[in-house]
Amino acid sequence: MKALSERHQQSILRVCEYIQQHLDDALDAEQLSDVAACSRFHFHRVFMAFMGLSTTRYIQLAKLRRASFRLAFEQHKIIDIALEAGFSSSEAFTRAFKNCFVQTPSQFRNQPNWQHWHSVLQLPSIPREEIILNVKIVDFPTKQIAYVQHCGAPQQVLDSAAKFIAWRKQTGLSPIESSETFGIPYSDPDTVAPEAFRLDICGTISQTAIPSNPFGVIAGTIPGGRCAVARHYGSHDNIRDTVYQLYREWLPNSGEELRDYPCFFHWINFIHDVDERELLTDVYLPIK
Structure with missing residues (x-):
């Protein structure tokens, strides 16, 4: 059965x-x-x-x-x-x-x-058959970023994303056409209380200071270093599958050790630009 x-x-x-x-x-x-x-x-x-x-x-x-x-x-x-x-x-x-x-x-x-x-839109989750990840080791360069910090329920992340998009459009300091966009989750939404979840929504910038603004966007960096990276295809709702597979399947067999920095995502394109099936996200796992 x-x-x-x-x-x-x-x-x-x-x-x-x-x-x-x-x-x-x-x-x-x-x-x-x-x-x-x-x-x-x-x-x-x-x-x-x-x-x-x-x-x-x-x-x-x-x-x-x-x-x-x-x-x-x-x-x-x-x-x-x-x-x-x-x-x-x-x-x-x-x-x-x-x-x-x-x-x-x-x-x-x-x-x-x-x-x-x-x-x-909270529908039942159907277990997926795991695919074989194509994992590469890269030297990730330090990135100067502007970011907005989302703290709270994962279901409200899109509110924070809208603020960051509005800041980008208003200031032009991290234009979506020529800048990279990252997400840095500091906790796992599956294992923490909603109020304890944190995700930084980031865009690369060419300067180190951000003028004060009503959107709560501030300056920071993503530190450089060695990373394992795997590409996730499709909906962001399923990105945990790729993350968990990296930790569960790739890491134990790699001989690598984790660095003291969270995994992070490079959102290559966006749901308002392409159909959901065409979304591309690179998942980075910082290693020593």
Whole structure:
């Protein structure tokens, strides 16, 4: 029974990832059951059993999730976002968005309630089959950075990210087009209380001082040194899989020792620029 359950889990995971990769396509039951390698007579019940919602609702949530990022981090017209999400009018989009996230698209754009957003989109986590990481040892150069410190629930990180993006746009001191963007988690969100979680959101700068600002952005450095680095592909929601695999699989067999600095992420692209499946993140593990 366990083997059967694992096979079904991986089938449903394939379907979820396929949906994420084809949000702009017409998706029907026969197509999705083929992806799952499951009889179409049983597919919907298997999906519902594992995910707790129908494929139709999952597709709608995936489209609204993408639309919410467009609203929060881009300046597209709401009607254009609505059409991309598959709605025939901004009115229909507004009704669906408000029913899902409590706020209208305009309200969400002005002041997103990320905590409620996370609660709506908190779906069951399906275990993934581990992939073989391609780990490289690099000499990471010291980076001068500007950063905003997020302290509190991981579900509110996007509020801090929005502040940092606004600072970047207003000052031009760490332009997103020509600067690197890093995240430094000082604790594990899976093992600490929400109020104890800390993540620094950083961008490289060419100067060592940052003028006082209302966003709470200050200057700092990421120290240079040897690092093991592995690339994570896809959603940031699954980045813990790559992190844990580095610690669990690579580190014990590497003969390397950890340096006294947290692991950190280099976000190569962003959810408001590319589809989620195209996200690229390098995970760095500082070593001696």
